[in-house]
Amino acid sequence: MGDLSAVTKAGPVPQARPGAEAADGAEAGTAEAGQLEAGEFRPRSLSPSRAGDFLTCPLLYRFRVVDRLPEPPSPAAARGTLVHAVLERLFDHPAAARTPQAARALLDPEWARLTAEDPELTSLFEADEQRDAWLAQAATMLDRYFTLEDPRRLEPAHRELHVEAVLDSGLLLRGYIDRLDVAPGGEIRIVDYKTGTAPREEFEARALFQMKFYALVLWRSQGQLPRLLQLIYLGSSEIVRYAPDEADLRATERKINALWQAIERARDAGDWRPRPSRLCDWCAHKPICPAFGGTPPPLPDPSADPPAARSAVAGAPEPPGTQ
Numbered sequence: 646m647g648d649l650s651a652v653t654k655a656g657p658v659p660q661a662r663p664g665a666e667a668a669d670g671a672e673a674g675t676a677e678a679g680q681l682e683a684g685e686f687r688p689r690s691l692s693p694s695r696a697g698d699f700l701t702c703p704l705l706y707r708f709r710v711v712d713r714l715p716e717p718p719s720p721a722a723a724r725g726t727l728v729h730a731v732l733e734r735l736f737d738h739p740a741a742a743r744t745p746q747a748a749r750a751l752l753d754p755e756w757a758r759l760t761a762e763d764p765e766l767t768s769l770f771e772a773d774e775q776r777d778a779w780l781a782q783a784a785t786m787l788d789r790y791f792t793l794e795d796p797r798r799l800e801p802a803h804r805e806l807h808v809e810a811v812l813d814s815g816l817l818l819r820g821y822i823d824r825l826d827v828a829p830g831g832e833i834r835i836v837d838y839k840t841g842t843a844p845r846e847e848f849e850a851r852a853l854f855q856m857k858f859y860a861l862v863l864w865r866s867q868g869q870l871p872r873l874l875q876l877i878y879l880g881s882s883e884i885v886r887y888a889p890d891e892a893d894l895r896a897t898e899r900k901i902n903a904l905w906q907a908i909e910r911a912r913d914a915g916d917w918r919p920r921p922s923r924l925c926d927w928c929a930h931k932p933i934c935p936a937f938g939g940t941p942p943p944l945p946d947p948s949a950d951p952p953a954a955r956s957a958v959a960g961a962p963e964p965p966g967t968q
């Protein structure tokens with residue numbers, strides 16, 4: 646393939662990702678209600694994160710999409726948001742100025758901006774020492790980034806790119822891509838930053854599903870098959886690369902359509918079953934989960950106004966290996 650390290654610069658930075666969607670590169674904080682029709686909670690769209698929620702646990706999907714329950718911010722999710730924000734802003738600098746020192750210098754102002762947008766984030770730390778230690782972890786992740794890529798040699802075509810496409814089934818797919826690189830020959834590389842460690846085999850398929858989801862959206866919306874999917878794990882200094890083909894993306898489309906049908910069946914039946922796993926340790930809704938002796942709230946009245954969106958930086962049930 647062409648040299649995607651020497652990419653072309655294309656267009657302005659598109660619409661910024663809302664809230665903490667950057668927390669895991671997969672819309673951890675999106676109010677994912679989709680396109681609501683009057684008087685009902687029937688999402689018509691799907692993002693990789695919410696698809697992953699349903700695959701992980703249908704009840705978790707219900708809590709987030711149907712009930713839209715608030716979730717308290719978590720240090721891990723907030724750190725992911727901060728690191729993503731710094732890496733996005735780093736490319737505002739001229740190429741030669743994209744140094745580790747420049748990235749570290751962005752930490753404080755980006756944290757100030759995030760807390761101004763979501764004051765609840767300040768409640769994450771009881772003491773300045775805790776916050777400083779947390780910031781130091783974020784700085785370490787940024788240092789790791791520079792061992793994996795040289796941003797002085799890159800000119801991303803897009804950062805925090807909002808993408809969407811409608812499948813033949815009528816389902817709207819949407820999401821945010823951390824970075825899109827376009828080689829001089831036009832080849833596309835989708836890049837996603839992860840602030841966790843590279844996943845063990847059981848979670849690698851989930852991470853790649855998210856990337857294939859984005860690849861499918863680009864393929865369907867632009868008619869071009871992305872050449873490379875690249876996951877950059879800043880928790881473990883690893884890069885996972887995958888070159889999708891048409892058969893991959895057609896299979897992904899079938900999987901997404903089947904998943905959507907399963908979501909529709911669950912909604913029609915009001916049957917959102919818990920699926921306990923080790924991810925439950927990271928689930929903000931464990932206290933009301935029947936799998937752990939809790940009682941979920943009644944399903945919302947479809948004729949009522951949609952509940953308020955949840956916290957911008959959610960305590961997502963993402964194990965360390967998947968953030």
Ligand code: SF4
Pocket residue numbers: 702704705919920921922924925928929930931934935936962
């Ligand atoms: S605690 Fe586990 S089973 Fe219960 S809703 Fe959360 S992820 Fe699902």
